[in-house]
Every structure is written in structure tokens, then in C-alpha cells.
Amino acid sequence: MQARELDDDLIDTVLIVLSELVTNAVRHADGEWVELRLSIQPNEIVLSIWDPVDELPVQRSEYADGESESGRGLFIVDLLTEGNWATTTSPGRQGKTVTAHLKRPVT
Secondary structure (H helix, E strand, C coil): CCCCCCCHHHHHHHHHHHHHHHHHHHHHCCCCCCEEEEEECCCEEEEEEEECCCCCCCCCCCCCCCCCCCCCHHHHHHHHCCCCEEEEEECCEEEEEEEEEEECCCC
16 A cells, blocks of 8 residues: 655644644743654544643633734644644643644545
8 A cells, every 4th residue: 555645735734733732832841841743644643742731721712812922822723623632631640742633635
């Protein structure tokens, strides 16, 4: 079976979602390290970002103040993943993981 290539639009979407999630993790990790996992599967791409902070992210309104430098990231992630993202914690491990799923078009 030959691997399907990722089209440019999907690559752009992955990069935007990845950028938003990593930026959130780095901003809130207080100088600690973060962990990124990328899985390219036949029907989806899964991005998982772990950071050591227990506080869960909050999706703000789409109507963030025009002067604000933040507050839109998870709204963008929600739109691009069609709501297919979640935050989880793991028993016995500090922090949280934010996982986003992006559909791969059938070709």
C-alpha cells in the first residue's frame, strides 16, 4: 500500500493547530518543558501536547477584545478540528495533555 501524501491545505491546518497548542503549552508551562506527539494515520492526524501545569485550558469567546494579544487560540483550534479536541489528565502524572484530531480527506 502506497502512503498518501498530505495536501498543502491540510499541512497548513496542522501547522496552525500545532502552533496554537504549543504556544499555549509553552506560555503556561512556566519555563518547564513540553512534550509533543504527532501521529499521521490513514484517516486522521493526531496532535498531542503535554505540559506540566495541572490547570486546564479554557476556550474563550470568539469575540476576544481587538486589543488583546491572546484569547483566540483554542477558538481557532476548535474551528479547524471541527470541535474534535480535548484535554485530559493522567493519574500519577502531573500536568495535562491537549489532543487534537484532524481528518484526512479520502482520496
